[in-house]
Structures are given as C-alpha cells and as structure tokens.
Amino acid sequence: MSSNIIKFLESSSIENPCLVIDMEVVEKSFSRIQKAYLGSDIFYAVKANPAKEILESLNRMGSKFDVSSRKEIELCLSLGIEPSKLSYGNTLKKSDDIAWAYKNGVSLYVFDAVEELYKISDNAPGSRVFCRLQVPNQGAHWPLSNKFGCSKDMAKELLLLANTIGLLPVGISFHVGSQQTNIKKWEKALAMCKEVYLFLKKNKINIDFINIGGGIPISYLEDSYNFDIFSRELNRVLRNVFDNNIPNIMLEPGRFIVADAGIIESEVILVSKKQLNQKNRWVYLDIGRFGGLAETEGEAIRYKMEVKGNKGDKGPVIIAGPTCDGVDILYEKSSYQFPLRLKAGDKVRIYSTGAYTSVYGSNFNGMPKLKEYFINSK
Numbered sequence: 597m598s599s600n601i602i603k604f605l606e607s608s609s610i611e612n613p614c615l616v617i618d619m620e621v622v623e624k625s626f627s628r629i630q631k632a633y634l635g636s637d638i639f640y641a642v643k644a645n646p647a648k649e650i651l652e653s654l655n656r657m658g659s660k661f662d663v664s665s666r667k668e669i670e671l672c673l674s675l676g677i678e679p680s681k682l683s684y685g686n687t688l689k690k691s692d693d694i695a696w697a698y699k700n701g702v703s704l705y706v707f708d709a710v711e712e713l714y715k716i717s718d719n720a721p722g723s724r725v726f727c728r729l730q731v732p733n734q735g736a737h738w739p740l741s742n743k744f745g746c747s748k749d750m751a752k753e754l755l756l757l758a759n760t761i762g763l764l765p766v767g768i769s770f771h772v773g774s775q776q777t778n779i780k781k782w783e784k785a786l787a788m789c790k791e792v793y794l795f796l797k798k799n800k801i802n803i804d805f806i807n808i809g810g811g812i813p814i815s816y817l818e819d820s821y822n823f824d825i826f827s828r829e830l831n832r833v834l835r836n837v838f839d840n841n842i843p844n845i846m847l848e849p850g851r852f853i854v855a856d857a858g859i860i861e862s863e864v865i866l867v868s869k870k871q872l873n874q875k876n877r878w879v880y881l882d883i884g885r886f887g888g889l890a891e892t893e894g895e896a897i898r899y900k901m902e903v904k905g906n907k908g909d910k911g912p913v914i915i916a917g918p919t920c921d922g923v924d925i926l927y928e929k930s931s932y933q934f935p936l937r938l939k940a941g942d943k944v945r946i947y948s949t950g951a952y953t954s955v956y957g958s959n960f961n962g963m964p965k966l967k968e969y970f971i972n973s974k
Contacts, residue, residue: 883919
C-alpha cells in the first residue's frame with residue numbers, strides 16, 4: 597500500500613473511478629527485481645501498463661522492453677527508446693507489422709510455428725529469433741492455456757530451420773502463467789529448455805539466452821507471498837538445472853513492476869438485496885470487468901478492497917460493476933466483507949491495481965475510461 601497515493605487521494609477532488617500510480621514504487625520494484633536476478637536482462641512487459649510516465653522512467657533505469665504490437669513499438673520509439681532495446685514478443689504478428697518493425701530497427705522476434713518463422717525470414721531477414729516452448733502452467737492464478745508455444749521437439753526443428761533460412765537463433769522462451777507460485781512448474785520448464793539448449797549445442801548452435809518470461813507473483817487478497825524467498829528458490833533451480841553453467845537469463849516482468857504501485861478509487865452506486873431475507877448484499881461499483889477489472893473473470897485475481905472511512909461491523913457482499921451486462925460481476929463466490937452501513941456514494945479503494953487494469957478499460961455502455969494519475973514524491 598502506498599501512503600503517498602492515500603495522501604494524494606485525501607487531498608484531491610478527482611472524479612471516480614480513477615487509478616493513481618506511485619512512480620517511486622515502480623522504480624523500487626524494478627530495482628528489486630534487478631538485484632534479485634543480477635546480470636539478467638529485464639524486458640518490461642509494456643502490455644501490463646503502457647503509460648509513457650512508466651516507460652520513460654524504466655528506460656532511464658536501464659530496462660529493455662517486451663512489446664506485443666506495432667502500436668507498442670511506435671509508443672516506445674516516440675519516447676526515445678532505442679529499437680535495440682525492444683523484443684517483439686508476440687508469437688502472432690502480421691507480415692506488414694514485422695516488415696515495419698524491421699524497417700524501424702527492431703531486430704529480435706519470437707516465434708512458435710513454421711509459418712511465423714518464414715514470415716520473419718521474409719520480412720526481417722537476418723534478424724535474431726527465439727522460440728517459445730509450450731510448458732505446463734496449471735496452478736497459475738491467470739493461466740495462459742495452450743494458445744502459445746510449441747513442443748520441445750518442434751522447437752528443436754524450428755531453431756535448426758531458422759539457422760538455414762537466414763535468421764539467427766539466439767534463444768528459448770517460456771511462460772508458466774501469471775501469478776505462478778509453484779516453483780516446480782518453473783523447474784520443469786527450465787528442464788525442457790535445457791534439453792533444447794543441449795540439442796542445439798550438439799548441432800553447433802550456441803544460443804544467447806533463456807527467456808523465463810513473466811509470471812513472477814505478487815501478493816493480492818489472501819496471498820502470503822515472499823518475493824525474496826521465491827527469488828532465491830528460482831535462482832537455486834536455475835543453478836541446479838544448468839549445473840551452475842547458467843546461460844544468460846532474460847525476464848519479462850510486468851505485473852511485478854507496476855501492480856503494487858497502483859490504487860483504484862471507486863464509488864458505490866447501489867447497495868441492495870434481491871430477496872427479503874438474503875444474507876449477502878449486492879454492492880455495485882462504478883468500475884467493473886469492462887472498466888478495467890477484467891482479471892476478476894472467474895475470480896482469478898482477487899484484489900484487496902477497503903471502504904474509505906466507513907467503520908463498524910461487516911457482512912458478506914457480492915460485488916458487481918455498473919454496466920448492463922450480466923457477466924459484469926467481480927466477486928460472487930469469494931468471501932468479501934463490507935461494512936453493514938455501506939451506502940451509495942461511499943468510496944472503495946482497490947489495491948495492487950497498477951497492472952492490467954487501465955489497459956483493459958473500455959467505453960462499453962458509454963462509461964468513461966479509467967483515468968490515470970501519476971505521482972512521484974521525490
């Protein structure tokens with residue numbers, strides 16, 4: 597929780613809903629992950645929050661950037677970020693966008709399919725490429741399904757092919773899912789990488805890096821997560837899997853860097869019951885799944901929420917958004933408790949919302965997009 601944000605909210609009269617980002621927390625989080633994985637290349641996942649204030653700050657601190665689209669590349673370049681610091685990390689790219697990125701100096705691309713590899717070869721000849729493996733991601737709070745990556749056997753063949761069609765195979769990547777706290781999933785994925793790595797070495801291809809993706813967890817409502825312990829364990833796994841001969845490591849953190857830097861302040865629109873003797877009250881906020889809280893789908897990400905100034909006894913609630921869509925329910929099964937005296941107009945603060953919120957916001961039902969404010973106490 598950022599005391600600077602609380603002070604800002606208490607002293608400002610800004611319209612709700614709003615997201616306030618404390619840039620000091622962003623910078624501290626980046627420094628923390630840098631120190632935990634010394635010597636690694638940190639590529640901030642722009643999709644987590646592409647605000648120029650965040651990108652400019654991280655660029656000054658030496659971050660590189662994982663970009664997913666032409667628009668994200670354009671944004672980075674417009675802020676003076678060198679194209680050599682960009683990794684086009686989306687396995688799904690249009691040929692025109694690859695050609696445009698190449699023309700503008702981007703030289704590192706991911707792939708996981710034969711056709712994608714040829715698209716890169718045709719439109720960005722001589723570029724550096726890395727192959728994404730499909731790895732187990734069950735147990736992550738926000739799993740990535742089977743949409744991305746290929747098997748390790750296919751990766752071997754594709755990386756060999758890349759070497760014959762004018763590309764430079766430089767890496768292997770994976771993603772164990774966001775909020776993945778099970779270290780065994782990382783260990784299994786790294787073992788798969790090692791197999792591909794050794795196969796390539798036997799075939800006289802020496803790759804530059806293993807990209808371990810993002811997914812490094814933070815603490816939300818009920819998580820008792822210790823970053824330092826987790827990082828020590830992950831570093832231990834890296835040493836064990838690669839017998840202390842660890843390749844260069846690349847990370848793509850997004851949530852870890854910006855989530856804890858943000859607080860959303862929302863307003864209660866209505867408190868109601870559907871039946872006379874219903875125990876759970878329905879609480880409708882002025883922000884919902886279409887306004888930025890998309891990761892509440894399936895109640896996957898459970899944010900800590902706090903009612904401003906309304907004390908006293910609490911009771912169970914169902915929390916929903918403001919739109920005319922039946923799926924706009926944030927939490928119906930999770931055990932949230934709000935004050936019994938809660939009423940329309942009360943303010944609700946939603947913590948650790950700096951990542952994957954404003955980027956998901958839409959104007960559905962004519963609702964205003966989530967406004968962002970940036971503060972820096974330095």
